[in-house]
Amino acid sequence: xxxxxxxxxxxxxxxxxxxxxxxxxxxxxxxxxxxxxxxxxxxxxxxxxxxxxxxxxxxxxxxxxxxxxxxxxxxxxxxxxxxxxxxxxxxxxxxxxxxxxxxxxxxxxxxxxxxxxxxxxxxxxxxxxxxxxxxxxxxxxxxxxxxxxxxxxxxxxxxxxxxxxxxxxxxxxxxxxxxxxxxxxxxxxxxxxxxxxxxxxxxxxxxxxxxxxxxxxxxxxxxxxxxxxx
Amino acid sequence: xxxxxxxxxxxxxxxxxxxxxxxxxxxxxxxxxxxxxxxxxxxxxxxxxxxxxxxxxxxxxxxxxxxxxxxxxxxxxxxxxxxxxxxxxxxxxxxxxxxxxxxxxxxxxxxxxxxxxxxxxxxxxxxxxxxxxxxxxxxxxxxxxxxxxxxxxxxxxxxxxxxxxxxxxxxxxxxxxxxxxxxxxxxxxxxxxxxxxxxxxxxxxxxxxxxxxxxxxxxxxxxxxxxxxxxxxxxxxxxxxxxxxxxxxxxxxxxxxxxxxxxxxxxxxxxxxxxxxxxxxxxxxxxxxxxxxx
Numbered sequence: 412x413x414x415x416x417x418x419x420x421x422x423x424x425x426x427x428x429x430x431x432x433x434x435x436x437x438x439x440x441x442x443x444x445x446x447x448x449x450x451x452x453x454x455x456x457x458x459x460x461x462x463x464x465x466x467x468x469x470x471x472x473x474x475x476x477x478x479x480x481x482x483x484x485x486x487x488x489x490x491x492x493x494x495x496x497x498x499x500x501x502x503x504x505x506x507x508x509x510x511x512x513x514x515x516x517x518x519x520x521x522x523x524x525x526x527x528x529x530x531x532x533x534x535x536x537x538x539x540x541x542x543x544x545x546x547x548x549x550x551x552x553x554x555x556x557x558x559x560x561x562x563x564x565x566x567x568x569x570x571x572x573x574x575x576x577x578x579x580x581x582x583x584x585x586x587x588x589x590x591x592x593x594x595x596x597x598x599x600x601x602x603x604x605x606x607x608x609x610x611x612x613x614x615x616x617x618x619x620x621x622x623x624x625x626x627x628x629x630x631x632x633x634x635x636x637x638x639x640x641x
Numbered sequence: 642x643x644x645x646x647x648x649x650x651x652x653x654x655x656x657x658x659x660x661x662x663x664x665x666x667x668x669x670x671x672x673x674x675x676x677x678x679x680x681x682x683x684x685x686x687x688x689x690x691x692x693x694x695x696x697x698x699x700x701x702x703x704x705x706x707x708x709x710x711x712x713x714x715x716x717x718x719x720x721x722x723x724x725x726x727x728x729x730x731x732x733x734x735x736x737x738x739x740x741x742x743x744x745x746x747x748x749x750x751x752x753x754x755x756x757x758x759x760x761x762x763x764x765x766x767x768x769x770x771x772x773x774x775x776x777x778x779x780x781x782x783x784x785x786x787x788x789x790x791x792x793x794x795x796x797x798x799x800x801x802x803x804x805x806x807x808x809x810x811x812x813x814x815x816x817x818x819x820x821x822x823x824x825x826x827x828x829x830x831x832x833x834x835x836x837x838x839x840x841x842x843x844x845x846x847x848x849x850x851x852x853x854x855x856x857x858x859x860x861x862x863x864x865x866x867x868x869x870x871x872x873x874x875x876x877x878x879x880x881x882x883x884x885x886x887x888x889x890x891x892x893x894x895x896x897x898x899x900x901x902x903x904x905x906x907x908x909x910x911x912x913x914x915x916x917x918x919x920x921x922x923x924x925x926x927x928x929x930x931x932x933x934x935x
Binding site: 423461518522 | 847
């Protein structure tokens with residue numbers, strides 16, 4: 412799914428400029444790291460894509476949809492095609508791993524048999540089959556993040572948004588998470604991930620967009636890294 | 642069908658998860674619906690008693706000897722608030738007087754000719770309208786005099802007004818308290834699940850899917866409260882009025898099982914509607930705030 416930002420500015424009341432004059436074009440099937448210091452506008456950029464926030468100026472097009480003109484009633488259907496993962500996992504603590512994953516499909520009225528099959532499949536994909544009856548508080552940070560990824564994958568999204576998915580995790584677990592995201596990307600899904608982790612950015616080279624005070628100050632494609640190495 | 646199944650399952654989950662709060666709401670709703678039911682029954686009985694008392698009130702109109710009583714009666718019958726008119730001939734009036742006087746009736750023989758005149762016994766629909774009727778009758782040239790129990794009429798009218806106002810006030814107060822309790826319960830239930838609701842919005846659940854279990858929870862609690870209160874009231878009502886009837890046989894209470902059945906259905910239906918309305922309002926307000934883009 413292609414994402415296109417055209418002159419996007421987001422100002423939070425009264426006068427906090429989170430994102431300023433951003434022009435960005437992310438191609439279908441691309442993997443993009445959004446980097447920058449705290450408060451640089453990374454999370455706001457993702458919220459604009461998920462339509463949790465509306466731009467003050469400019470337009471955002473995801474696929475063929477202009478998010479600014481989207482009717483409120485269409486938002487749930489749009490979000491079903493966007494997998495989302497957050498730093499704090501956003502899992503429902505009283506539900507098991509299986510129920511957390513199934514819950515997404517149930518909200519979309521998927522028949523129970525299909526829910527069971529699909530949930531089992533994505534839980535296995537992230538390597539948590541043996542933990543399927545455990546609840547999030549009983550899992551490690553990395554495992555919880557993998558549940559969040561499984562949940563985001565449940566609807567086979569065309570776009571995958573990850574906001575600091577490795578923020579609370581140790582180095583080894585962070586690498587595992589990025590490898591899972593790369594595998595998702597390899598299946599043709601567009602992945603946009605914010606991170607502070609420079610090591611991951613350098614190790615698993617992809618396109619990097621850097622934000623500073625809400626502006627894009629660097630936009631390097633994976634190819635350029637390769638050129639630099641040469 | 643699948644959606645309905647998930648919604649019902651989530652409603653049960655909500656009720657189980659917030660069971661203590663649910664029981665508190667159920668008890669409060671039952672208590673409030675009990676007050677509401679008792680107020681309604683009290684009001685029904687007061688109105689019934691007053692209606693009977695009012696229908697027992699008589700206005701006696703005496704007709705000039707020169708006027709034709711039979712021609713006057715239909716005109717009076719056609720007046721507003723007149724329930725019935727009974728024409729009393731001088732002979733009938735004398736016979737009634739004699740029967741009332743009993744052994745002293747012989748005194749009447751001394752008078753010789755019947756001194757009584759044609760009169761009308763007028764029953765009214767509402768006691769408070771009697772003064773107006775009396776004024777209208779007095780203005781008619783055929784009527785010589787009008788007698789009615791003015792004080793009783795005025796008192797009954799005043800009691801009727803006060804009782805009606807008190808019943809309406811209690812009714813409104815009960816509705817307000819029940820609404821507030823249901824509203825707060827659903828609000829607490831929503832607030833305790835606000836993160837979950839936020840996640841549901843993010844993953845693409847529709848507002849209806851998110852809201853439905855909360856609305857069903859509120860409706861169920863109010864409905865269950867109404868059923869409990871209705872059972873309590875109905876099981877206590879009939880023995881209660883039998884007891885009162887034995888002590889105060891001159892009073893007539895509403896004892897028709899058909900009327901009480903209708904009242905029970907109305908109480909339960911009203912409870913469910915109240916719960917549904919309050920839940921819808923609180924859920925829609927909460928959803929609007931939660932779904933608002935930054």
